[in-house]
Amino acid sequence: MELKLVYKNLCPNCGENVSSERLSKGLPCENCLPNEKGKLKFGPLLEVEERNKRIEEIEELFKKVVKAKMWALQKFWVRRFLKGESFTLIAPTGSGKTTIQIILCLFSAKFLKKRCLIILPTSILVSEVSKRMKDFSEKLNFNLTISSYHSLLSQKEKKEEISKIDFADIIVTTHLSIMKKEEIARQSVDVVFVDDVDSFLRKSKAIRFVLRMMKLPEKIKKIVTGVFEKKINLKDAISEISNTKEKITAQLIVSGATQKAKRTR
Structure with a gap:
């Protein structure tokens, strides 16, 4: 028995x-x-089940435009993203970081109704990534408004991009453009993707602008500003932010390259 x-x-x-x-x-x-x-x-198992379905949906989109399956590492990033986490993509150049960010950006704007911002270090990259994103969007039959602003545009093109930025689903630009153009800096976004975190962190002013664009509680904005103005030490700031973590709905995903990717953060 x-x-x-x-x-x-x-x-x-x-x-x-x-x-x-x-x-x-x-x-x-x-x-x-x-x-x-x-x-x-x-229950949590229902959340896992729904998340797995989302991952399958994203992989189908990926295969449709990239003509290949996602790598295990890319699936890991997708899973973290769907959990609502803010995190860092650390992997060697050529690992598909930018590609998965484009796919996640399109998926978020289309199905999650989240407004996205992609920040790139140079105007050339903004031009390349925005063209690729628009190409993917067209192949997937997504009716999304994508605004791409950078210094390589003509004056006429700049005006056109700025004119649609208030109702854009996705904004693609450089950190310098965010600091220089009030029309961009005043926008509110739900998800921020930062490509090349090293160059971004060298511009402390840009970080403040981006945090202002994210939908963060006023208390957290004041804490972050206090850190930059050296009125609050980092340890106390982290402690205070941890206590209000549940109120944060915006996501920040940053990426960087390393020659020896011993672990994924």
């Missing part, structure tokens, strides 16, 4: 009691899933 056990507070979905029989089948407790063939209605 098989011995059946009940594990106290070990249901992977709700944390209540669950039988060994249910666990052996990969199922949560009866309260979470009364019908073994039914669908979860709540």
Whole structure:
């Protein structure tokens, strides 16, 4: 006779009691899933299930425009992004950091209704990335407004890009343009992608402009400003921000290259 056990507070979905029989089948407790063939209605396992579906959707978009499957590292970045995390992409040049950022940007604007900003170090890169993004958007039949502003544009082109920036779904520009153009700096965004974090961090003023564009609580904006003005030390600032972390809905994803990528941060 098989011995059946009940594990106290070990249901992977709700944390209540669950039988060994249910666990052996990969199922949560009866309260979470009364019908073994039914669908979860709540809990962290439902979030995981929905996130996995999103990952599959993003991979389909990726394959459609890139004509290849995502690498394991790119899937890892996608998973973190869908969790709502702010994080750093550290990987060698050619690892597909920019490509996955473009895909995530398009996905966010189209399906999550989030306004995105991509910051690149040079005007040449802004031109290249924006063209690639518009090409991807066209192939996917996404009806998105993409505003691309950089110094290589003619005066007429600059006016055209600025004229649509207030209703743009995606803004692609340089950190210098953000500091120089009030029309860009006054925009509010939900997700910020920063390519080449090293060059970005060398411009402390640019960081303040970007944080202002993100939808951050006023308290956090004051804390960050206090750090830059040396009125608050970094340790105290981190502690205060940690206490208000749940109120932050905006995401910041930055990328950088390294010759020896021993780990992904």
